[in-house]
Amino acid sequence: MKQENYNVSTEGYYGEFGGAYIPEILYAAVDSLTSSYKKIIEDSEFQKEYQKLLADYAGRPSPLYFAERMSEKYRCRIYLKREDLNHTGSHKINNAIGQVLIAKRMGKTRIIAETGAGQHGVATATVCALMNIDCTVYMGKTDVERQNLNVRKMEMLGAKVVSVTSGNMTLKDAVNEAIRDWVCNPSDTHYVIGSTVGPHPYPDMVARLQSVIGKEIKLQLEEKTGRNFPEYLVACVGGGSNAAGTVYEYLDDLRVKIVLAEAAGEGLYSGRSAATIHLGTTGIIHGAKTLLMQNRDGQIEEPYSISAGLDYPGIGPMHANLARTGRCEVLAIEDFEAVDAAFELTRMEGIIPALESAHALGVFRKKRFGKEDTVVVCLSGRGDKDMETYINRIGG
Numbered sequence: 001m002k003q004e005n006y007n008v009s010t011e012g013y014y015g016e017f018g019g020a021y022i023p024e025i026l027y028a029a030v031d032s033l034t035s036s037y038k039k040i041i042e043d044s045e046f047q048k049e050y051q052k053l054l055a056d057y058a059g060r061p062s063p064l065y066f067a068e069r070m071s072e073k074y075r076c077r078i079y080l081k082r083e084d085l086n087h088t089g090s091h092k093i094n095n096a097i098g099q100v101l102i103a104k105r106m107g108k109t110r111i112i113a114e115t116g117a118g119q120h121g122v123a124t125a126t127v128c129a130l131m132n133i134d135c136t137v138y139m140g141k142t143d144v145e146r147q148n149l150n151v152r153k154m155e156m157l158g159a160k161v162v163s164v165t166s167g168n169m170t171l172k173d174a175v176n177e178a179i180r181d182w183v184c185n186p187s188d189t190h191y192v193i194g195s196t197v198g199p200h201p202y203p204d205m206v207a208r209l210q211s212v213i214g215k216e217i218k219l220q221l222e223e224k225t226g227r228n229f230p231e232y233l234v235a236c237v238g239g240g241s242n243a244a245g246t247v248y249e250y251l252d253d254l255r256v257k258i259v260l261a262e263a264a265g266e267g268l269y270s271g272r273s274a275a276t277i278h279l280g281t282t283g284i285i286h287g288a289k290t291l292l293m294q295n296r297d298g299q300i301e302e303p304y305s306i307s308a309g310l311d312y313p314g315i316g317p318m319h320a321n322l323a324r325t326g327r328c329e330v331l332a333i334e335d336f337e338a339v340d341a342a343f344e345l346t347r348m349e350g351i352i353p354a355l356e357s358a359h360a361l362g363v364f365r366k367k368r369f370g371k372e373d374t375v376v377v378c379l380s381g382r383g384d385k386d387m388e389t390y391i392n393r394i395g396g
């Protein structure tokens with residue numbers, strides 16, 4: 001494989017993907033974020049505060065757990081990176097803490113966010129409660145009805161939840177509405193995007209904030225195996241943030257192979273999936289040039305997955321480029337495969353995973369690893385929020 005640049009360019013591109021395709025009225029806000037995010041993240045005072053919250057508030061480092069029974073079954077050495085044990089139940093809190101800290105340093109007094117299943121909304125509302133900052137979360141009306149517990153949590157945390165009734169009333173419409181809000185309030189408001197999507201510098205900023213996952217994997221592998229890299233890293237991709245955090249430190253280390261799991265829903269060619277990398281074509285969504293599911297007229301196709309967190313019609317530009325350059329392998333995992341994998345992990349290791357994370361576990365059904373291979377899987381979240389789906393599956 002030829003050595004490519006897998007990281008973002010100074011212009012905000014990953015190969016041909018990325019950039020900042022935004023309305024003119026947001027130029028100043030995005031520009032000031034672009035010129036300050038790296039300086040802030042690298043600042044030692046910021047790092048001190050960020051690391052302290054990651055440790056004492058979010059509960060990091062998350063354990064790297066050797067899954068012995070799973071390893072025996074799949075004849076390789078499987079380690080699970082336990083992001084499910086973080087406060088609020090997933091990796092999303094890493095990004096929320098970081099971005100709200102950045103916003104405060106930029107003098108912003110108001111936070112807005114979009115959410116699909118509600119996980120990112122809850123993480124953002126949590127951090128805003130902690131830091132006593134005003135918070136508004138946009139959520140499609142369909143999702144408000146499907147994910148009522150998370151709506152109640154956000155409200156209890158003091159956030160205002162706006163039910164979005166445009167389009168299909170799901171995540172993509174919530175993003176549009178959040179952007180609309182930002183256009184009206186660019187000077188005092190920071191928009192906390194929940195994944196490695198959106199205009200530059202968001203994909204890079206979110207990847208850097210999530211890279212704590214891979215930094216810990218490095219140290220933990222060294223301690224447990226005497227070697228600081230695995231043969232394989234495996235993660236699910238919705239927008240791509242848990243995957244970006246898992247692989248960030250290893251992007252240029254070609255000894256480490258990357259496997260991404262996307263949601264094939266009811267089947268890759270069923271017309272009911274969210275397999276953006278397999279089915280997508282190049283276009284612009286939410287401010288970035290990337291792969292997205294669209295029809296020939298450029299209309300965005302409504303994605304579907306059993307897992308609300310993977311149900312996004314685009315993909316981060318970093319991941320589009322990793323796929324395009326062959327740096328990663330992308331497997332499409334169907335609903336039933338993810339559910340089977342979730343039950344298997346529950347019965348074999350006593351861990352109920354989020355449906356999103358179960359897609360990463362579904363990789364073992366599709367791909368064989370060598371007996372000596374160390375395979376690190378990012379277990380991005382816990383399954384509490386998905387119990388209703390699991391219960392219905394047992395019943396049915």
Ligand SMILES: *Cc1c(COP(=O)(O)O)cnc(C)c1O
Nearest residue numbers: 195238239240241242309356381
């Ligand atoms: C939101 C979410 C995802 C998908 O988002 P990424 O940005 O692709 O990581 C995956 N797993 C869990 C548990 C989530 O909550």
